[in-house]
Amino acid sequence: MTDAFNSLLEALDITESSVRTTEDIFVAPSIWTxxxxxxxxxxxxxxxxxxxxxxxxxRPAHSMHGYFLRPGxxxxxxxxxxxxxHDGRSFxxxxxxxxxxxxxxxxxxxxxxxxxxxxxxQIGMPEGLPDPESLPTTADVIGSLDHPVARSWAHxxxxxxxxxxxxxxxxxxxxRAAHQAVWxxxxxxxxxxxxxxxxxxxxxxxxxxxxxxxxxxxLTWMTPGMKVASLDHAMWWHRPGRADEWxxxxxxxxxxxxxxxxxxxxxxxxxxxxxxxxxxxxxxRVPGV
Numbered sequence: 271m272t273d274a275f276n277s278l279l280e281a282l283d284i285t286e287s288s289v290r291t292t293e294d295i296f297v298a299p300s301i302w303t304x305x306x307x308x309x310x311x312x313x314x315x316x317x318x319x320x321x322x323x324x325x326x327x328x329r330p331a332h333s334m335h336g337y338f339l340r341p342g343x344x345x346x347x348x349x350x351x352x353x354x355x356h357d358g359r360s361f362x363x364x365x366x367x368x369x370x371x372x373x374x375x376x377x378x379x380x381x382x383x384x385x386x387x388x389x390x391x392q393i394g395m396p397e398g399l400p401d402p403e404s405l406p407t408t409a410d411v412i413g414s415l416d417h418p419v420a421r422s423w424a425h426x427x428x429x430x431x432x433x434x435x436x437x438x439x440x441x442x443x444x445x446r447a448a449h450q451a452v453w454x455x456x457x458x459x460x461x462x463x464x465x466x467x468x469x470x471x472x473x474x475x476x477x478x479x480x481x482x483x484x485x486x487x488x489l490t491w492m493t494p495g496m497k498v499a500s501l502d503h504a505m506w507w508h509r510p511g512r513a514d515e516w517x518x519x520x521x522x523x524x525x526x527x528x529x530x531x532x533x534x535x536x537x538x539x540x541x542x543x544x545x546x547x548x549x550x551x552x553x554x555r556v557p558g559v
Contacts, residue, residue: 275458277301278428281312282469284319284350294352296320300344304418308342308375310500311476313368315469317378320350321364322465329362329382331468333506336378338499346370360384392508392544393536395518402453402516405432412439429474430455438481438490448486449522452478456514470513471537472505475548482523483531483554495557501530504549511537511545529555 280299287295298316300308314336322331342348353365361383368376407413408431413424420439432453436443443450454474460466480498483489489496511517518538525532535548 272458274301274426275428275456278312278456278470278473279460282315282319282466284316284323286323287349294320294324294354296323296350296352297347298350299347300342303344304422306344308344308348309473309476310338310376310503311473313338313342313348313376314378314476314503314505315473316348317350317366317368317376318380318472319465319469320352321366321378321380322382322469324352324354324364325362325382326357327384329384330464330510331380331507332383333504334378334380334472335502335504336376337502338376340370340373340375341499342368342375343370348375355379360386395538395542395544396451396520399434399451399518402430402432402455405434405453407432408437408439411437428457429477430457431474431477433478435485438484440490440492442488442490443485444488446486446488448524449482449520450478450485451518451520453516454519455516458514460512460514464510467511467513468507471507471511471517471546474513474517475505475519475535475537475546476500476503476550478519479521479533479535479548479550480523480531480552480554482521482533483526483552486523486526487556489554489556493556497555498552500550500552502551506547508544508546511539511543516540517545526554529553 284296349369351367355363366378409424412420434451521535523533531554532551537546
């Protein structure tokens with residue numbers, strides 16, 4: 271997991287390219303995956319970091335909306351083109367396009383805001399949930415399986431992911447509940463950079479959110495012939511938080527139709543502070559359905 275964590279840090283260390291156009295150009299490596307496709311959370315996080323590099327002063331990201339356009343090749347670097355759409359007195363807007371082989375694989379718009387005073391309230395964190403230390407790790411659940419994806423998820427992720435309910439890696443949720451919650455935390459200490467922590471939370475937000483759809487329909491990651499792909503991803507950061515401390519990630523699915531499933535999520539710090547809200551829609555195609 272140390273290698274995976276170091277790979278995450280390298281991937282988020284966006285390098286400004288020597289190429290100059292009307293936009294800001296950055297380049298970053300991809301993180302290896304067993305199936306050879308770029309993990310969606312990776313390119314989301316990198317696109318956010320690239321956009322953040324063009325923001326002057328203390329103006330953190332408060333929202334992003336991204337569309338996954340093509341599968342990315344995990345064996346190739348990614349080029350990021352950032353368009354400085356707008357800089358106002360309080361808000362800045364950036365469009366980031368992530369490219370491989372000259373074609374976009376993700377298009378994202380992000381908004382940044384100065385720390386302004388104003389109304390403040392939040393929904394409460396669910397009560398009575400078990401502490402992360404009492405829950406099995408992914409390695410405990412699937413670490414013994416002789417499968418490249420299982421080995422990668424169990425031993426080669428930069429985040430520790432612990433399900434509060436029975437995970438749906440291998441076993442379906444008999445209750446058909448359209449919700450779940452997981453604890454997540456980076457496996458090592460991250461630098462004290464708020465941009466990096468926002469990006470790392472964006473990375474982790476793509477891990478398990480569609481599992482809320484799986485649970486509702488009795489599916490698992492091992493369902494024969496099932497194909498899953500993220501279509502779009504939105505995230506709103508409400509308050510600062512650390513990705514290397516335990517974060518409760520609650521997830522629910524209000525709807526699935528037309529081969530698409532929608533899932534909504536919230537991230538809370540361990541003390542109950544609402545850090546972020548997330549929405550993702552994905553294609554979930556099951557043979558015979």
